[in-house]
Structure formats: C-alpha cells, structure tokens
Amino acid sequence: MESLKKLLLVALIATSAIHLVQAQNQDGFISVDCGLSPNEVSPYIEPFTGLQFTTDSNFIETGKLGRIQASLEPKYRKSQTTLRYFPDGIRNCYNLTVTQGTNYLIRARAIYGNYDGLNIYPKFDLYIGPNFWVTIDLGKYVNGTWEEIIYIPKSNMLDVCLVKTGPSTPLISSLVLRPLANATYITQSGWLKTYVRVYLSDSNDVIRYPDDVYDRIWGSYFEPEWKKISTTLGVNSSSGFLPPLKALMTAASPANASAPLAIPGVLDFPSDKLYLFLHFSEIQVLKANETREFEIFWNKKLVYNAYSPVYLQTKTIRNPSPVTCERGECILEMIKTERSTLPPLLNAVEVFTVVEFPQPETDASDVVAIKNIKAIYGLTRVTWQGDPCVPQQFLWNGLNCNSMETSTPPRITSLDLSSSGLTGSISVVIQNLTHLEKLDLSNNNLTGEVPDFLANMKFLVFINLSKNNLNGSIPKALRDRENKGLKLIVDKNVDNCSSGSCTQKKKFPLLIVALTVSLILVSTVVIDMTNNFQRALGEGGFGVVYHGYLNGSEQVAVKLLSQSSVQGYKEFKAEVELLLRVHHINLVSLVGYCDDRNHLALVYEYMSNGDLKHHLSGRNNGFVLSWSTRLQIAVDAALGLEYLHIGCRPSMVHRDVKSTNILLGEQFTAKMADFGLSRSFQIGDENHISTVVAGTPGYLDPEYYRTSRLAEKSDIYSFGIVLLEMITSQHAIDRTRVKHHITDWVVSLISRGDITRIIDPNLQGNYNSRSVWRALELAMSCANPTSEKRPNMSQVVIDLKECLATENSTRSEKDMSSHSSDLDRSMNFYTDMVPRAR
Template sequence: MERSCVGILLVLIAALASIHIVHAQDQEGFISLDCGLPTYELSPYIEISSGVSFSSDEKFIQSGNSGRTLEMPKGYSKQYKTLRYFPNGTRNCYNLSVDKGRKYLIRTSFFYGNYDGLDIKPIFDLYLGPNLWATIDLETLVDGTRRDILHIPTSNSLQICLVKSGTTTPLISTLELRPMGNGSYITESGSLELQYWYYLNKTGSRIRYSSDVYDRIWVSFFEKEWTQISTSLEVDNSNNYVPPEDALKNAATPTNASAPLTIAWISENANEQYYLYSHFAEIQELHTNETREFNIVWNGKLYYGPVIPDKLKLTTIQSRSAETCKGGKCSFQLIRTNRSTLPPLLNAFEVYTVIQFPLSETDESDVAAVKDIEATYGLSRLNWQGDPCVPQQLSWDGLNCTSTDVSIPPRITSLNLSSCGLNGPIAVSIQNLTQLENLDLSNNNLTGWLPEFLGNMESLSVINLSGNQLNGTIPKALQREGLKLFVEGNPRLCVSDPCTKPLHKKKVLVPIVSSVASAVFVTAVLVLFLVLRKRHSTAEEGLHLPPRMAMVNGKGGFGFVYHGTVNGLEVAVKVLSQLSTQGYKQFKAEVDLLLRVHHKNLVSLVGYCYEVDHLALVYEFLPNGNLKQHLAGKGDRSAITWGNRLRIAMEAALGLEYLHTGCTPTMVHRDVKTTNILLDEHFRAKLADFGLSKSFQVGEGPHESTVVAGTPGYLDPEYYHSGRLGEKSDVYSFGMVLLEMITNQRVISEKSHITEWVAYKLNRGDISGIMDPNLCGGYDTNSAWRALELAMSCADPHSANRPTMSHVIIEIKECLACENSRVLKNQDLETQETIMRLETSVVPGAR
C-alpha cells in the first residue's frame, strides 16, 4: 500500500511538472526577471502559483549588486526574496530587446524587505527610456509596490532605468515583459498605466497566466450592494482583449434590481485622463419574456448604450478617447433601460490612466554607433547607461547632442574621449555618427593610419588627435578647407606625402593587409622560400634554417611554429607539416579571415607563403607565450595574479566580441582555449589560431556544420550533438577558459569535466576551495564569485541561456573594478604602515 501511494505521488508530481513545463514553453516573447538572483542558483525556475518561468537578470544589466530580503510577509512569491540595488551611479538601466512598434505590458515590482539591515526605505525615480515613468516611494508603500504599463517602444531596444533622486539607494525586485496582441488598447496618444484589473467575485483569488494569455493580474472586487451570479458553462472570451474565461464565469448585479451598478473612486489628479474597458457576458439562462439591457454612464453623461450582453460570449466596450473626472471624483455606472426586465450585469473591467512620454529617444543609428565605439575600446563608464542624450541632466559624459525639439530624436554632435586610455586604431564606427561636429580623441594610445572616412564626414569641423601613436600620412580628405585637424604629438605621423623618413625608422609589416607590395614582404617570402626548400626535414632530425629562423617555438594541428626575424622584426612562422591533419582548407580560412580582421586583441598576420604543397603563415611574435603556460607556472613562466587574469580574460573577450559583431561577415572562432590566448611583451592578450573559424552573414543565426571541429573539453555540447554552430559556441568555450583561469584545474580530468567539479564545489559554498591555490587568497571575494557565476552561465548546456560576449565583457569589467579597488585599498594600507614604521623609527629615545 505504501509503495503504491508513493508511486501515485510520483506520477502526480511528474504530471504537475509537465504542466509547468508546457506553461514555460508557451511563454513566447515573455521576459521574466528575478532581479538579483545569482545565475549559479536555479535559473530559470518555474514560479509555482503561475507557472511563469523566471530567470536571473544578470544578462540584462551591467551594474548593481545582489541583495536578499531579511523580512518578507507570508505569502510573498519566491522572486521577492532577492533584489538588485544600485549604490553607485545616478542612472542604472536594464536593456531589453523588443519589436519596435509592438505593444508590450511592462511590469516592475519593488520590495525593500530591509535587505541591508538599515531599515531605511528608499525613494527614487523609475524611467522608461529617457522619460520619467513614476516615483517609487517605499517609505510610504512599506509592503512594496508594483507598476504595470502598456507601452509601444519606438526602437528595438527598451531601457528600464532606476534613477537616484535623493540620498537613498534605488532597488528593484522583478522586471517582466509581455507582448500584447494587435488591435487592442488603442489610444489617441500616450501609454496606459494600470489602475485596476478587477473581476467581480466575492471570494475569488488572483487570476494571471496561464488563465490570462497576456499575464494580466486580475483581482476580485465586490460591493455589499451587489449580488453575485455564476455559471459552470464555458464562456467564449475570444476578442482582441481576451480576458480570462475564469473571470467571465462570475458577474455582479445590483441587489436592488432598479438601482444602477456603480463603481466610483477618487482621482488624486483632477486632470488625470482615463481609459475604461468593460467586459460583459450573459451567464444566466433568460426566459423568453426577460430582457437585460442597460446604458453605460461616465460621470453623469451617457458613455455607451444600450448594451445587451451576448449569451456566454464576451462583449467588450472600450473608451474611444480619454475621459476625465470632474473635481477628481470618478463614477462609472450601468443603468437599466426602461424596457429591461433585469438589472445590469458586469463581469470584469479595466481602468488605465494616460501617461505621456514626450522626450524622443536618441537616433537609433547614433546609439548603435556610440555603443560600438564603447565596445571597441573596452570603455567602462557607469554613466554610459540609458539614452545617451536625454534627459539632458542624465546625458552621457563626453557627449553633446542636438536638443531643439523634444519630438525629434536627438543627434550626437560632439564626442570627447580625450585621455581615456584608448588603444588600437581609430574606431570605424565613428563614421556612423553622421551629425558629428567635434571629435576629440587626444592624449590616448591610438595607433595605425589616419582613416580617410574622417575627412568624408561632412558635419565634422574639428578633429583633435594630438598625443597619440598614429603613423603614415594624412589623407587628402583630411586636408580640406574648413576642417581643423590637430595631430601634434604623433611622432610617426607625416603631414604630407611622401613620408619616407618616419616610416624607415621602424618598418611596418602590412603588405597583406594593405595589398601593397613592399620590400618587407619580399624579404619575408624569400626567407620562407629558403625554409621550405628543406622539404624532407623533420623536427626530430633538426630543421636546417637560416640563422635568424632557428628556434622552434611550438607545434599545433597545423604544424610547427618557428621564431625568427625579418629585417630585424621578430615574427612567428607557422609551417604546415606534411603529416598535418589540417591543410590548404584551414590555411586558406586563416588567411582569408586575418586579411579582413584588425583588432588589438587578435594576433596580426604579417604575410604568408604558398608554394605548391608548402604552406606557411607569418605572424607578429608574442614573446610571453600562451595563457596556459602561465596558469601552470611551468618553466620560467610566472603564475599570474587574479587582477591580471581578469584583464587577460577581458582582452580575449574583446577579441571574440569583435569577431562576433565587428566583422562583416561575422565570425565564430571555434577553437577558443588557453593555448590559443597569447601574451605580448606587456602581457596584453591576443587571440590566435583562426584555422577552424567560420564566417556567417549578420542575422543568419546558427549554421549547420558538416564536420564538428574544436578541442575536447572546450567544445560546445549543443554544437557537438546538433551540428548547429553560432556565436554562443564560442561563449561556451570562453566559459571553459574562464573556469580554467579561476581554478587552474584541467578542463577534462580522469574523473570529471571541470563544470561538474565546480558545480560540486559550489554546492558547498566555499569559494576558497574553487580558486587556484597559487593565488594564495590574493583576490576580492565578490570579484571571484561574480567571475565564477559568469563562467558557469557561459558554460550553460543550452546556448539560449548563455550571455553574449558583449555582456561577458561588461561582467568582467565589473569583476576587475572590484579587484582593482581591493588592490588600491591594500596599497594605501601598506603605504600607511610604512609611514608609521618610518615615523616610529625616528622618534627620539628616552635620555
């Protein structure tokens, strides 16, 4: 008997689980964020009462800290146990992808719960894009509050921002997004903020998803002057509004059959504009001599009528225009007509207020351009959240914008990134700021040639590039009349053509990239030709190379890599082995890719040689080897600090992000691992080995791959099983790299995969048991936890749950900021201790 009961219980649990799974799968377009929920906890999870699938918010915001409520009233849902709070910065924003022009239900909730133990309830502002939505006052609303709005985004990105308006810290508990159907809730202007979702029932509980396909949260409402009627029959709820059928199976009628059914409330703002939606269905069986007919009256004026509800079928009466309430007293009445034999009836109703959002968002192309510039240079500015230009008091540092008409999208007219530590070439995305008038990139470490596109930007009148490391000549386009160009402090930059003297000081090996034949490339090819004539040599026999190319550097799937020099420039030469499993296809793929990509965190191709079946690639030489050597501390390689590991991870991530978003067509590396992350003389990281990379057109999504390629342990399991390749495959591999950097454990051991080992350790909650012991505890704990959570989210077996590389970069920057803060603090303490020791040592002794 006991066994059979257990069996029945298991079947019931399985059935309930399957129901919740179905609900979760039906939630197409839903975004349900449990704010502050760490990704290492169960995410996503099914909220039991509704079946809605909630997940962590970490992929949607680049700032804020996780908190846990200490006090929570009984009956509150799981998602109110955590929250995200924002002690730093004035404006902190969530970024959600939406369909421009589609109506959405946006829901935010806020619950303090004394998470910080200070019992200081905050007051702050909530913004929708550049516009103020509401002021959240948790000092008054001690049990928390919720805000729901029906809104049509004007771009494909929706930003929900929390703005500090005083001394208290903003917070948020949940953020939800629900796409709505077409043809519903149409207004003359503005968005609709919820006042009431009521269905008329004496004792009903809340009704939401999945009874309501749009996940509106209906609350029961009933007055003592009313009588309840109900039905057990099905009610057809099919129209543009689709209120839940459960709400329509009950209705209220006035107990006094001759009296009107009245709903009244007080409006805090006498000028408030309302939209009303009333839902009717006849749920009683009427005799042939019975009639139910009534008029709808709003504040004493006929609003609509007469209404005769259809039997067991929904009728919705909606406002055609916004209504106001005289003196702030709102009255909605259903009044029986003279020929009606039955009192009026109401099943459910919705009331909204109109909220205007007058400020236009910054031009979409300008926003995309400035975000690309931010990503290219790895900028980490807390202020760069939300709309770049509006509202003006919250605009991004370093930008000026047009602001003549609130109804016209602002344009960026000035960009000042002076003294921001910029590295690499001038970002191509700058040319997309078509209204730019003033550009200041002075006092950075920008390298490369001056791009001609700057001279073709018609609005640009001032360019300050002084104090950089630019080289080459100034294009004629930048010498046009009316353009002020400042370039002093670039020692290798020539004002006019020809520019032979500066270029001979240090020869620049760019023959392949620029497609210009030069003596440098001829020399490189000649040296390689001499190498390749030694056709029958092997590594074991000792390859007879010219003196400058005699040091073996390593071996990979392609072949041997040699260290040499070309005209005094150190290079690495990868020569295809005759026994290589790879070949011309991989050689061509790597050449084709590296001819098109140029990024400071990708290894540069100097040249190549192709002589029948002898193939070689010439790269820049990176003297500090690969990341794996330094993690192991092998030979003369040092075990690197936690701060350096985070910086290297960020640089490698920047290189990957460029492949995923900055190239045309976009690319997937397919072989991201610690041995393919090389370090230059300054320990800057560069991603190498592009022989397995694949190119995709933007927007094409995952691709079928006939041959699955990659390194065991780092290989995306979803890609391995399905053959579907996409950018998230690289994200998985990067997650493995990050775990390796955190733990210094092998990705695959005899017993388990690194993710299994970390998951086991995570359950014990001890970060010290996971971190590389070579670090000797030298790391910020919060930084370590956050990096570990990021690595595990990258390693999610389902690609849809993994972050993008752009989000990965944001997270690593936050980790690095925490670690740098710890280091600076320790340095300050050490300095103070040194001063104290010095002061003590010179104190005169007693005589």
C-alpha cells in the same frame, strides 16, 4: 477608484500563503529578482506562481544588495524579500533586451521592509528610457507597491531607470516584462499606466499567473447592493485580451433589477485621461422570454449602445478615445434598455491612465555605437546609464548632443574621453557615431596607428589624439581633411608627412618576391623557409599550409597553391590585396607573399593552436575547450568580422566563414583567416550581385545561394552555424543524423523540449545555463533563413559579450536548477527559427 486600488494592494499582501503550481509556458517573460545575492540559485522557480525568476546582476552595473527585515519575510514571496538600492548617482538604469514593436506589460515592485534599519520610507521617480513614468512613494504604501505600464519599445533595448528626487534612497524589489498580444490595449496616443484591474466577485482571491496567461494581477471588488452571478462552465475567450477564466466565471448585477450597475471613483489627479476596458460574458442561462440588454455610460455620456452579452462568449469593450472626469469625480454606469427584462452585468474591468512620453530616445545607431565604445574600453562611469542624451539633466558625462527638439531623435555630436585610461587601438566603432563633430581621445594609453576611418567621418571638425602612444603616419585622406579646415592634434612622434610618400609600419616585415624573380629562387626561398616542407599544418581549397620560419626565428605559416586547387590567381590576388589593407587583432596577418604566377605562396603569422574545428572534433587528445573559452573565441571571431563589415572602406564580406577558418593562438585568441573568396561592398548598398555563388556547403546562406545576392548578412548566417558548432560540437552537415543540417537538428530537439542533448556532452554540465541559452538563441537568430531577420555583427558582438560576462560572473557557482528550469522553458521558437526574447 482610489479605494479599489488600495483594496487590491491589501489583497495582494494578504495572499502570502505558499502553494505549488505547475509552471506554464513563459515564452517571452522577463522576471528579474532585484538584489538576489550571487550566493543564491539563479534562475529559480517561485513556488507561489511557478514563475521563473533570475538575478538582476546581468541587467545593471550599479547599486547595492539589500534584504527586508527577517521578521517581515514570511509576509512576502521570495522575489519580494530582496532588493537593490542606489545610494550613488542620480539616475540608475536597468538595461533589458526586448523585442522591438512588441506590446509589453512592464511591472516594477518596490518593498522597503526597513532593510537599512532607518525606518525612512523612500520616494523617487521611475523612467522608461528618457521619459518620466511614475513617482513611487513608499510612505504612502508602507507595505510596498507596484506600478504597471503597457509600452511598445522602439528598439531591441529598454531602459528602466530609478531617479533620486530627494534625500531618500531609491530601491526596487522586482522588475518583470510580459509580452501582450499586439492588437490589444491600443490608444490614440500615449501609453497606458495601470490604475486598477478587478473582477467583480465577493471572493478574496487574487488572480494572476498561471490563471492569467499574461500575468496580469486581478483583485476582487463587490458592493453590497449587487447580486453575484456565477457559473461552473468554461467561458470561451477568443479575443487577444484573454481575461482569465476565473474572472469570467463570476459577474455582478444590481440586486434591484431596475437599478443601474454603477461603479463610482475619485482620481488622484483630476486632469488624468482614462481608458476603460470592460470584459463581459453572459454566464446565466436565459429563458426564452428573457433578454439582457443595456447601455454603457461614462459620466452620463454614452459609450456603447444596446449591448447584449453572448452566453459563455467574451467581449471586451473600451472607450475609443480617452475620457476625463470633471473635478476628478468619475462614474461608470450600465443601464438596461426598455426592451431588457434583466439588469446589466459586468465580469471584470481594467482602468488605465494615459501617460505621454514626449521625448524621443537618442538615435538607435548612436546608442549602439556609444555602448560598444563603453564595452570595448571597459568604461564604468556611473553617469553612463540609460539614454545617453536625454533628458538633458542626465546627459552622459563627456558627451554633447544636437538639438533636443521633441520631434527629432537626438544625435551625439561630441565625445570627450580624455584622461579616461583608454588602452588598445582607436576603435573602429567610433565611426558609427556618424554625426560626431568633436573627438577628444587625448591623455590616454592608446597604441597603434591613426586610423583611416577618421577621414570618412564627414562632420568631424576637431580631433585631439595627443599624449598617447600612437605611431605610424597620418593617413593622407585625413591630412587632406586637415587642409580643408579640420583641426587635428597629434604627438610629435606620429609621422606628420604632408605627401602621400609615407609608408605605414607593419607588425611583420613584408616578404615580397617580385614577378621577375626566377622560379628557382622562389622555390629556394619557400623550401628554405619551410625546411623542405617537413611539417604540414593543414590543407584547404587553396592548397597545403606548411609550418616555417622567417629569418630563422619568427614562426610563420606558408600556404602554397596546389596545382589541383579549385582556387587560383584571382583568389590569391584578392587575399593579398585585402590583407595588405586591413589590420585587426582578430584577423590573421599577412607576413608576405611569393608571386610568379605559376607558383604562388602566402606567408601568414603562425597560430599555434590550429583551427577551431579541430578542437571541436574530439580528436585533440581528450582536451575539451571550456564553455567560457568557446565564448571568448566567438567574441574574437565576431570582432574580426565586425571590422570587415564596418571598419574597412570599402566594406568586405568574408564569404567563407566556417570553423576551419577560425585560427587559434597560444592563449586561444581567435582570428579569422582565408580571405580568398572575400568581396567588397559599399556601405548603404542592400546587396552585391555575384555571378558565381561561393562558400562551403552547410555554412552557405540559403538566401544568397537562391538569389546570388551577396550582403554582410551572408556572413552572419555562416557565423550562426559556427556558433551552433561551438555549442553542440556537431558538424554543420552530418548524413548520419536524421536531420542532416545542424539547424534542423537543433530545432527538432528544441521542439521536443530535449535540451540536454543539444549541449556538447563533453562539457559535463560545466557552464552557466543562461549563457548557453542566450548563445543558442543568438545562433538561431543569426541562422534565420531570411536575411532581414538576422542581427548585424555589432549586435552579435554585444550579445556574445553579455553571454561571456554571464558565464564568467558565475564560474564558481553550480547552477543547481539548470536542467529543470531549462526544460520548463523549452525554448519555443517561431516556425522560421527565430527565438522569442526572454
């Protein structure tokens, strides 16, 4: 079998001639050209296969770009001429977005090509997450090699890591993932590492995509004592394995009709366990008195009894449990039965070795949390790649984790970010490390107040916040925890009062006119503040919003309750109570309020650029928000909602997320506004029963509308509609369209492959097509009619930041292939409107 593998590699290298093919559906394919220069077009269509490849810059933060020697380039395809190499660090990891639970074929290709002029062939290891996959030894395969594994990710993120094991430098040329039918290639345990995949023919052709819809690579294999059988007719392949038609149109049979059909082999590692997948189809028209029936043996042990292939029908037979070879010597035999008049045949065969992955990945919620912390604070540590906790020798610097028992996913128990140059406030995302025992944020430039959420982290026993620029008071709940044994270290300038009498400092002075103040005084204050209501900023369900000044200089927005308002004192009180207890840079701040029951006013910080809907309407004197600005606005708004969902205690559902409730500051910093309909819910609750459904038509979660069951995923749906507005500049509901609702309109265009009509034409092509498509996929995922299929807001933030990073990294480039490559892809959605992962 080792000889079969070498033959396949030689055949692959020999087929370097370029020819054009028509690209088929590549739904779910991930094709990464490692080391592709930013100066080259990405994505691009590889002429030999028709596969669409993209740069790896969005999937990895480390490494350097290389290119094989120019004299060798004609031997290889475009995706094989570049490479990324890793002189720094021990473990360097690609991080890919995948679909959890999907069966993927993962292929890594490495070609040295003397890119560095040293003529030293590297040797290194590949890992999937925390588990060893395979050793790459390019001294053994000097023309390059590839390794495959069939693996089902346990989350929506997948790490493929290169690990340095000696003096040489790891490298990779390409990395591809292909989704397979989930009912195929199933094992009792472990994962399948490809050993050999061949079709039995004397042809020299290598079969792969587009002839193989899964882009498996098939070499040819034939022995002199065999006879070739072939047909020109199509073979029906109804099983999920879908062997390529070209592989099924030929077969091998013993030239001696009495002899068995035998394939011997010798394993590299004698203790390996094997799975065989044998693909059969009768392609010879049998006469009335002819019969083909045979038994299948592995190392003289019966695997399958009395099998007769069906004419032009495919069947895949595999061993139900893994098999081994004594001393590594193997033989596969097909022997005809006594009643058979014809010898056995075989069309194609795949052989896999079993790879056990004993180490569980770090708990998924901890991984999301620590990666959010990394993104929020812009941490660029070379060790912060791959799984945070395991294997233990690659533990992220500054972390400690609990027991590494192989049966339990590790949890992060200690986070030390002292002297890390942190700025901004203490991020609420830290609370998502729910098993954290020690937190050290000392010696940084953190500002703001000591947050309440630290008191709710029940496992914390040590917190060091010293040598920062924090202010305000220590929350009473945290002080109570300190009295029960929590060790808390803070600077002296933080108010260390021990009672509940401390009051937190606010960004703005709070103007409160008490209930006892007379109507005349209330009216005078509001009239003076708004300069006799001279300038109206807008109008909503609550009433008119006016421009005003506080203390004659500070600009504010004053919202007055209209007598005809459908909202009333209940909504007024809800908004005041919420804004008094929540503080986030992406939530509009409450400056003050006036309350005499009959005349109500809310005073907010002033947002000079109005609301998002105005800027998307096309009525802004020809000014068009750029795509990168739209993405930044989306990130800001998502961060505000994320805070409401996971940063508040109890958590909040906004319940009226829409483009008019996203306000823009001077630099187009976005903040969520209008919290009159917001409602609390407890973390851990699946939903909250609401007696009256509230929200805005077009943005309203259909599941919430149907069941009256409110949850944070209702905000996710509404945010998805806003994101679609930002992409398209279309209204959420437009009766002049054939498809009134924006989701139906988008799906109708996608289903026809009409992509360019979806994007706001005012952008005039000034965007990175990849970032637009990723944002569109995210928007449709958020707007899924079924709440459980929507992402949470933390996942939305991560995806939007990736879109923004992609856009910003290529702002100066012209995406020359955006229209053609996007049309080829055509964004095939599931019927329930959830995009498949690319």
